Amino acid sequence: MFKRVLAVSILLAMSVSFAAAQSGKVTIRFFHRWPMEPRFSYFNQVVAEFEKENPGIKIEMDSVVNDAYKEKIRVLISSNDVPDVFITWSDSFAYNLVKSGRVKSLNDLLARDKAFAGSFIQSQVKPFTFDGVTYGMPLTIDGKVFVYNKDIFAKAGISKLPSTYDELISTLDTLKTKGYNVPLLEGLSDAWAISHYLGTMFQRYLPADVLAKDYAEATGEFTNPGYRTVLERFQKLVTYMGPNATSLSHTEVRNQFIAGKLPLIYLQLAEFSYIQASKTKPSYGYFNFPAFADGKGDPGLLTGAPEGFMMSNTSKNPEAAEKFFKFLLSKENTSKFVKAVGAPVAVIGSVNSENSYPELMQAIDLINSVKGSAPWFDNAVNIKIADAFMRGAQAVATGDKTIDQVIATAQAAAKVVKSEAKK
């Protein structure tokens, strides 16, 4: 009896799916990197609304988290299995995807629809534009800042926020003497979190022309002694992070900050939403990464880059994909995104007093007021070099490697990258 029921239900399921396939619905594959709340619900809702408005189109949504996304989207693109619409980081990450030749140029679309093209903060479109061709449009804008717990700082008697690295160190020392054994923490098991520190510190310490030369694949050498100094200073910061930093993830550390247990954390503006959403929300303030007194880089820059959507140029249903693409980036939906997610977006006017909170409005002001932005390190350099620095710094943090070994590995990686770029 059971077998018969099973056979009938299998047959039924098959016929239903066959019917669905036959119903003439166009399927669009959408891939993003937020399987967690609140963004996951937001995208579910947007997809549902889109499908309601466009009964002929079905959106097949899939998502995996950060590092896994970086790998999976590469795998999909390399195996020519490109999703119709997908999220991407900007700069070199985007450029790598573009190099595959499987990402759709948006120049046509932008020329056709001037209103759409003009609805974005233009400086945030640039990181998706290569050789005059735009391949992606930004959804979120971002920046990385030190976020501090105002109550803890007040209790520790810290009234002046650090504006130099030395002041940062003495702030951390003060917190330590006041009983906060771990005044600063980062989830160092996440390689990308390390790259955020290193990227900003390289930018602050080394002259811009040295970075430009080293970050370019064809000329990178990483022989400047400044890299060593930065790693030493990173190592110094790690000494304030306690014994567990290398086994924690960034999310765990952020949760500690939200729970009011951590005085200071290096956070993305987009992560403010997690603080806002929590019941234990500590009162918080933030400041840009301090300058190095002996640094040659511009301390006025803010590290951070937009993330945006791209489309496949091998899509079977380009019109439907474009429709969904525009729907995702419409002012109406990005405003909803700001309200639901609490992160800043690149569509002009989407962040307003009605759908956001004071810290986010200030964040937009900050992005507009800084001299410029510096890309994430792991997006700015070839991934082989980024990997050498990220894993190397991780091993420095655990005491398994020396800084000299890390520099040597990075230089070797740069040599490989250089030789490949020339061929």
Next chain:
Amino acid sequence: MVSRRIRSAVEPLGFVLPCIAVLGVFVYYPLVQNMIYSFFRFSAFSPEKIFIGLENYRMLLKDEVVLTALRNNTRYAFISVLIQVCWGLVLAAILEDRSIRRLAPVFRTTFFLPVVISVSVVCLLFGFIYSPIDGILNNFLNLVGLGAWARPWLGSGKTAIWATIAVSQWHSTGYVMMLFIVAIQKIPEELYEAAEIDGAGKLRRFFVITLPQVKEMFFVTSVITVTGSFLVFNEPYILTKGGGPGTSSITLAVHMYQSGFFKDMMGYASTIAVVIFLISAVFAVIQLTAFRSGED
């Protein structure tokens, strides 16, 4: 007469052909293709491949991470044989003992249960257990007065690989144990009865009857375990986020995956794949030749 002879010669071919075709397309062709790829440098993003001869192999010999990975795989193999095979056999022998026969099914199920849980779930679970903030392992150590032993298990280059190996043991010992239980159940009861009459104790019976009788299963499980140890991927990939901190808990399979899909060195990844293939092929040959003696 002749046509029948031809038919009887051709007919079996018809039966094996589908199998050969599937094997050819899904096993041998990719294998050969992979070996060819190992002589090229290419990116997953572009169709262009540059022939570089033995350059990838030269790089492999100089790659320190390969050494770390090999060392970790060897540790994996050694401990897995010790715990999964040797301890698995002991467990099986105890569970098959007459004195606890009534309780045996409960224990058997308990020990086998981890095997049916997906590795990813097991790794997430152990991620919580090892957590330095509120993980139960450190909390337990503190509770029993061994607080000095508490440490960031997955966050230290010295303990990460051992903590990872431990998870695999927890996950897989039950499987090997089950294989041994089956082997032990096949041993004729008379042997034990005779030994008992001769006055042999339990330990003695284990060494002179059980052990020799399951010898073949012992070899088979050893080879399976060792080969598996050189292919291990999920545990370090999930638990220590790709073999971290640094590269301290990396394995060959993780290094291959990251070289290919993270660092975009597809040719080099193929080269590592060739090494993994050679290692597992050697073990397969050992299995085929040395222990080809019986039904197991």
